[in-house]
Amino acid sequence: MSLARVNWREVFARFGLVMALVALIVILSLLSDRFLTASNVVNVLRQISINAIIACGMTVVIIGRGIDLSVGSLLALTGVVGAGLAVGGLPAGLAVLVAMALGTALGTFNGLFVAYAGIAPFIVTLAGLTIFRGAALAYTDGRPISGLPPLFMTLGYGTFLGLPVPIWIMLGFLLVTHVILRYTALGRAVYAIGGNEEAARLSGIPVRRVQAFTFAYSGLAAALAAMVLTGRLNSAQPSAGVMFELDAIAAVVVGGTSLFGGRGGVFGTLVGALIIGVINNGMNLLNVPSFYQQIVKGGVILAALLIERLVATRRT
Amino acid sequence: MPLLQMTGVDKRFGQVAALTGVDFSLEAGEVHALVGENGAGKSTLMKILAGVQSPDAGSMTLAGQTVRFHGVDEAQAHGVVMVYQELALVPSLSVAENLFLGKLPRVVGYRDLYARARGPLAQVELDLDPAGEVARLGIGERQLLEIARALAREGRILVLDEPTAALSSSESERLFAIIEKVKASGVGMVYISHRLEEVFRIADRVTVLRDGRLVGTRVVADTTADEIVQLMVGKSVRRYQRSPRETGEALGTFEAAGPGLEPLSIALEAGEIVGLAGVIGSGRERILPTLFGLEGTASWAGDPVRSPRDAIREGILLVPSDRKAQGLVMELTVQENVSLTTLSRLQRLGFMDARREREQTRTWIDRLSLRPPEPHKPVRELSGGNQQKVVVAKSLATEPTVLLLDEPTRGVDVGARAELYDVIDGLSRRGLGLLLSSSDTEELIGLSDRILVFRGGRVTTELRPPFDYEEVVAHVTGARQLA
Incomplete structure (x- = not known):
């Protein structure tokens, strides 16, 4: 193999995503002089933070060959419970922790059904989607919870070292997820199970426990996103997060994580969330009507999957 | 004139010669057993016959007419049908649908389909409801259903690849009876098996392959199991022999x-x-x-x-x-x-x-x-x-x-x-x-x-x-x- 010969397919497989993002940025900055400004860049990052946090959890689930459709409803339920406890007099910090623990517990609930009852993740989390939404509506009687303590305001609107807190939370969670996936035995087990469950089982990996973990982690991610969203809205809405699962899955898939499991990572997901966020932002700046925005977004997802498919089939 | 004549078939996979100059023939109404150890080339030869693979050299005639298959469809159109050992049925479909799978009319009239299923089912003496789900059938019934399917495709040459591997002895007996019956109707069958007692039970001739070469074809009535084993084994040079070892605890x-x-x-x-x-x-x-x-x-x-x-x-x-x-x-x-x-x-x-x-x-x-x-x-x-x-x-x-x-x-x-x-x-x-x-x-x-x-x-x-x-x-x- 000569060093001079560039394997474009390899380059494309590895950096194609980033190249696509850069191309988008270049195009949009040519189309609108408001696009590539510091304030707009921060704006985009803050806008994608909630989706990116949820998508981190989704990435772990999907690498393990699962899917989690319940995250939007789970976000609503943990949001209203956390807000409700805080308004009811529990110290705000504790209320946030309880909400995150609840998110983890609900995710575990999904995970147990998938791993131990052997029900398809799609079905289990579809049930979770309606159960958690119903619980959120029942808990609040359908009304938003407001009058929150200042901690939530900080989560949504605070800044640290010049950057909004939601961006820090997103980056922090991204890093934690990356470390789990790449540097822990647990993360390795997730890849192994997603890549070949039978081989993982025959290697003595506790497949079911690891599967349950992936859903628990996704629940935690959704609860964390719920805290940020509650802060942004300065209230907790039982109807929050509708269709968030689709945005999260889109970010993961556009980010190059295989829906067939075993392959991908959280930085790809960040780039995927950025691509979707940049497209949304750019279309807003260009005054594209929102109905058309949805069409474009769906088209981008299809295009990303098509490209992944082409790269994947060439490989085998 | 034989129903099938394969002559001088060669097939290489990269550096490995899978088949070298193999001849094989089959008469109408004959059961011709194909035996040999793993890697002898049985499957490759049959894949060539069934159009799954194409030979590098050699010719094939069906009833005297030279043919060359470019796919399973073409082979089936000429009446050559494989009956696979890993059963190729769709468990969630009905018996009749499985029988005509791939040959179903564009609009399926079930009454008609079920009526048409009775013929092939009767040929293999399967008393099944054509509307019943295949998932509920036992493994022996499925094997017979596969044969019925091959017959429904107007198969003149059936290749049975270790058909008894998963069958109990009574199911095997039933299969043998059906093979006799199908044979009597003039269909030729190639029977791949590792079990010599079956070969001696139902085959008319037996061909032995070793390392991709034909080592002999015998009329079953004129040979013995010992001779067949000798042909299978040959005077092969032992390639590996580990040295003796002390007994351990x-x-x-x-x-x-x-x-x-x-x-x-x-x-x-x-x-x-x-x-x-x-x-x-x-x-x-x-x-x-x-x-x-x-x-x-x-x-x-x-x-x-x-x-x-x-x-x-x-x-x-x-x-x-x-x-x-x-x-x-x-x-x-x-x-x-x-x-x-x-x-x-x-x-x-x-x-x-x-x-x-x-x-x-x-x-x-x-x-x-x-x-x-x-x-x-x-x-x-x-x-x-x-x-x-x-x-x-x-x-x-x-x-x-x-x-x-x-x-x-x-x-x-x-x-x-x-x-x-x-x-x-x-x-x-x-x-x-x-x-x-x-x-x-x-x-x-x-x-x-x-x-x-x-x-x-x-x-x-x-x-x-x-x-x-x-x-x-x-x-x-x-x-x-x-x-």
């Missing part, structure tokens, strides 16, 4: 039972290699999955083994027969695969210990001389032999006391095979106990300290060295019972 005893496997126990010494022989369906192929806790019930040294995790805790590791489906995570690298079994040992507070992981991988790459010696290469990109070494490395990384080898050289080329044999021999010399389940007689003889022969779900014979090749084959194929 007892390691423990396996107890096992399960579906298709009568209760049995196998005591194992340190350094001992116990070969397990038997055709598919003999119970031999079930024993290792059972001992590893995947099916049935098993125990080792008195401790129950209910799951792979139990087995690994006992120091028992399995090198599974299907390395792509069961052994490796193809997306991961060599190092990540080798570490799969030892994740809990390679971590500290949950974090992978990168240095220890690197050292462990390095050790096994060196010890098994993996090529290329590259820990971060995806296993997908390795050759079959080197992939198998990764599976072995992964198992050995746990420092097991017992290694279960299930068809360890399947799909591995000859050179890499010898290397794997050296690896296996080296393991025994380091005191491991090994069970070697294989359909390759040469491999069993070359490596084993004793060979257990399975028939009908139990051990029928235990052979000790010096092994006689013919004798082993005779026991495995059942020729010994015929004599």
